Amino acid sequence: MSTIYRSEHPRPQFMRDSWLNLNGEWEFAFDDENTGTSEGWHKGDRPLPLRIQVPFAFQSKLSGIADPAVHDTVWYRRSLDIPAEFAGKKTILHFGAVDYLASVWVNGVLVATHEGGHTPFQTDITEALREADNWLVVKAVDFSRDTTLPRGKQFWLDESASIFYTRTTGIWQTVWMEAVATASIDRVRMIPDIDRNAIELHSYFRGTAGRSLKLKVEVTFEGEPVVEETYSITDDRLNRTIGLRDLYDRGASRHWSPQHPRLYDIVFSLIEGDAVIDQATSYFGMRKVSIEGGKLCLNNRPFFSKMVLDQGYFPDGNLTPPSDEAIRKDVELTKEMGFNGARKHQKLEDPRYLYWCDKLGLVVWSEAANAYQFTEEYVQKFTKEWMESVERDANHPSIIAWVPLNESWGVPNIQVDKQQQDHAMAMYYLTKSLDPTRPVISNDGWELVKTDLFNIHDYEWRREVLEERYSTVENAIETMPANRRLAVEGYPYAGQPILLTEFGGISYKKSDWEGWGYSGADNDEDFEQRLRAVIQPFHGAGSVVQGYCYTQLTDVEQEINGLLTYDRIPKIPLELIRAINEGK
Incomplete structure (x- = not known):
């Protein structure tokens, strides 16, 4: 086996001493003709032709394959050596995330199936193990063209474009085992x-x-x-x-x-x-999130959110961070620029990211990876995955808000479709029933139904327009960014805190990447002035905005609207961005 990437404990909030990381080199195969099952690949007694570095998806460079083409059925195989310390205990096999439909065999015995591309699952494999020569086989089936699937920013067309990026298929978070007592x-x-x-x-x-x-x-x-x-x-x-x-x-x-x-x-x-x-x-962590007198509060005091939109993509790993150090660096860079929070966008983030936010001090808005179109089947898939997401992450003190839906993704006709409105309402109340301690945003950006925070996405770049637009509550709630109404008819603004949760998006080319943004800068000085123009209007006493989320932390593929390049190099000095965030 080669060097193991991502060797740190993948579940830092619930750790046992007896565990084994299974990342590293696995055998791998594409199954474009879908013949693997009929040919008995699941039995584990035949080698697979390729090699892949788990936990990186085959589309990424770090996987060792780097094939961006659509291959919706893939197989993995590796041997299992059970440590002596596992003797007399149950052996539990864990998967951080497999996109999208996973089937798992040990020595030809089906031990688990799981549907959902972003949430973990585990299974007891004790009874399937032999004294020696154990083989683990995983089949992953993706549905790359299905726009009703919870996918986040993974594009359903062949090449990345606009706001959509490279797909992820198969294992993309850590695989590991632990020894657990019978009780x-x-x-x-x-x-x-x-x-x-x-x-x-x-x-x-x-x-x-x-x-x-x-x-x-x-x-x-x-x-x-x-x-x-x-x-x-x-x-x-x-x-x-x-x-x-x-x-x-x-x-x-x-x-x-x-x-x-x-x-x-x-x-x-x-x-x-x-x-x-x-x-x-x-x-x-002992902390409280509440809304008091129309103010978002942390620990019973008003909290002004200075967040950055974070897609959680990496040049070599795509959705999978290359290392724990890279995760920590993203958190540290975010704080060094004067932000106190991050909105993880269209991705259930790696638990190690949340760990570092807990430890270093960065609030997080946890957002689902949405689908794009609405069907009854979508509702079932999405609801199950969102419930698993909340269960996985509810203990993290850094998470202060839940965002099940964003910009009407999955509910494109919510403004007029009662069924889609009911779905958004159901997600709001379902989330509150799972966790009553945090605010829930029904549909971040616009076309809100019942919601705890009144969040607006507005990529206006002219300072004078922003100052006027957000000088009064009346002006703010009547605006129509992207020509969308902020509230669905029947769900008027009800005094919630108003936050600008997407804005900015200034493109500035500082690397070899070509791309786009919502407005453009020509040089460092121009970029700084444009940043001031969109951020500083919300620091004065004349603004009704109680927090913001700047788009975005890094460039991502064809988007060059990051404060950092895709390689995490600051476009202007970090201390300068910090000063702007501090209203200086």
Whole structure:
């Protein structure tokens, strides 16, 4: 096997010690004639002709294949060596993401299927394993031309164009295994409550029936013990609230914020008798997101969002970041430019990105990868994937808003189609039912139904027009950017915070890339002045805008409207962009 890319733990919010990364070189094959199943490729007893670097999709350079053509059915194969430390435990196989329909075999035994290109899945493969010569086979089926599929920015035509980029097919996030006891902690939902100085824990278990077990919870802050409690387990679910009496330490708040990303560490131990049979480590941040008196608040104080739109694409990895260092660098660059948040656009981001946002202090708006057209089948696919997305990421303190729909993608006739309106309303209420602690935006940009934030996309570049347009609430809500009404009839503006969540998009060619933007700059000075013209109107007392999201962090393929090039080189000094973001 070659050097393993992306060797860091892929699930930093719920880690066990016994785990094995399966990234690296796998056997690979295109199956354009769709004969693999009938020819028995799933049995694992025949080699595949190509080699690919997992977790990179075959369209990317880092995969070692770099083929942009449409190949909707692909196969993977590799051997599995089970570590000795896994003996006597269950072996759980994890996939971070496989686009779009995955089937998984171990030694010819079908162990899992999963539909959804952006969400993780896992399966117990213990019974399918042999003492030696184990083979893992994965079949991935994509639907590149299907515009009703949740796809985000992946284009359905052959070549990237306009706002759409290279497709992703197959495995594109880390594959890994872990050893888990026969009775184990499945997951824990952690809900901070700063008003009560408490953390609410919803713990879920597997294999606990008929056994006398206890859950021990240990909370520390910067290595110092905070609280330790132990509970008897009588069911496969346990809800408890733990008070954190140290939330104010010698007058200093331990709340999480972008300025002070303070995190508590927490260890969950499943105990039988005197033995710890399962243990997982995690962390949480004590913070609150609310809307008070028409203001978006963080920790009960008004919060002005200075965000950047982040597509999460990379020159060599496409949707997959090349390394953990590259992920961290994106977060650090974002903060160095004076932004306090990022709107991850049309992509469920790698958990390692959210980890670094939690740790370094950057708020995130989590947005679904949308479809483009509406059908009843789309509704089923999208709803399932969005539910899995919220479940995966709800514990991250950095996430402060959920965005299931953007610019009427998937609901193109929402302005007049009651069925599409009902879908947007259903996604709003479904998200609130899964997580009542964060605001939900029903359709970011325009044609909003019921929504917690009133978000507008406006690529106007003239300063005087922006100043006038957003000087009063009445002017702001009556504007029609892209010739779209901001609210669907029957859902008038109801006093929500107004944010400009896409604007700018100034193109400036500073690399070999050719491309476009929403307006253009000729040189560094022109670019700086254009940035000032679109950002500074929202820093004065005369603006009703409570936050913004600048388009965008980096150039991406044919788009050259980034603050950074595609290779993450600043187009003008970072400190200059920071000064503009600070209203200087």
